[in-house]
Amino acid sequence: MLAKYFRSFKHDLDQRGIIFSFSGYMSEGILYSLGDALRQKMALEDTDVGTVKKVFSVFVEQAQNIIRYSAEKVSGDVGKSVELSSGMVTIGTENNRFFIVCANVVHASDEPKLRQRLEKLQKMDKEAIKAYYKEQLREAPEEQSRGATIGLIEIARRASEPIEFDFDRIDAESFFFCMKVSI
Amino acid sequence: MESLKIAATERSPEVDFDFKHGVLSLRGESYPEDASAVFGPIFEALERFLPTVGNREIRVDFDLTYFNSSSAKALMNMFQMLDNSAAGGARIVVSWFFAPDDDTMKEFGEDFSEDLEHVVFNLVAVESAA
Structure with missing residues (x-):
């Protein structure tokens, strides 16, 4: 039963074209290792250099957004101070394109601003996104955002289609947020 | 002024600032x-070094293959420091290296150069970019 169950689980992921899926506590070390494996996998498949770079860049920005903004965090001291953020990153292919999906819990109070930023980017064409990126590059970081805006613009800039996103309310204090980018 | 040498790590570039010879370089990811x-x-280090350069020629090489958005902001700050120093008389020559098939790094070079008024900025395509 055990093998049957997990074979079916793996089969389901494979059917969806998933190359990697990580769910759980994300750290900088995990980001590095997954990113490295992702680049190697794409290189082995002779993916062109430009596409590898775009997919990698979107992956890094999404994973760093989880590390920074996930509302599900544990922290403490294990000889050194550690903070881990929970979330999910999934990378796969469909219709001859790569897709990268990230998901994490966000505080309800952060939802309006995040939604507003993403809606603004969805309405922009490539030239407008590029100009917006340059404008943000010169701006001092917004309070408490630790560079969120420019990270989202970088993602939009590498994407082949407008970013898709959604929020699913969990309770009064939180939403399950997810974002999908195609390249 | 003593050189600033920092070895590359998995996620940070090699820093090799030879202040004595006026050759500064950032290499990697x-x-x-x-x-x-x-x-x-x-x-x-730049804040201490740049006010001392007078009208010397300083070479700054960027041989980067990938950086994230928060590093891009830091690079922008660095370019502003260099441009201010060049406005004050230093001859600052920046070379931005990129692999010929790397449109992203080329575009970043173009983006950064647009804001520079006093620095001499060279976009250099090289096969062997790090």
Whole structure:
């Protein structure tokens, strides 16, 4: 039963074209290792250099957004101070394109601003996104955002289609947020 | 002024600032979660060095293959420091290296150069970019 169950689980992921899926506590070390494996996998498949770079860049920005903004965090001291953020990153292919999906819990109070930023980017064409990126590059970081805006613009800039996103309310204090980018 | 040499790590570039000879270089990739930890020492060294250069010629080489958005902001700050110093009389020559098939790094070079008024900025396509 055990093998049957997990074979079916793996089969389901494979059917969806998933190359990697990580769910759980994300750290900088995990980001590095997954990113490295992702680049190697794409290189082995002779993916062109430009596409590898775009997919990698979107992956890094999404994973760093989880590390920074996930509302599900544990922290403490294990000889050194550690903070881990929970979330999910999934990378796969469909219709001859790569897709990268990230998901994490966000505080309800952060939802309006995040939604507003993403809606603004969805309405922009490539030239407008590029100009917006340059404008943000010169701006001092917004309070408490630790560079969120420019990270989202970088993602939009590498994407082949407008970013898709959604929020699913969990309770009064939180939403399950997810974002999908195609390249 | 003593050179600033920092070895590359998995997620941060090699820093080799030879202040004595006026040759500064950044090489590799940069995607630390906390860009200020990586760029803090670089800014600090430049803040001490740039006011001392007078009208010397300073070469600054950027041989980067990938950086994240928070590193891009830090690089922008670095370019502003260099441009201010060039406005004050230093002859600062920046070379931005990129692999010929790397449109992203080429475009970043173009983006950064657009804001520079006093620095001499060369976009250089090289097969062997790090």
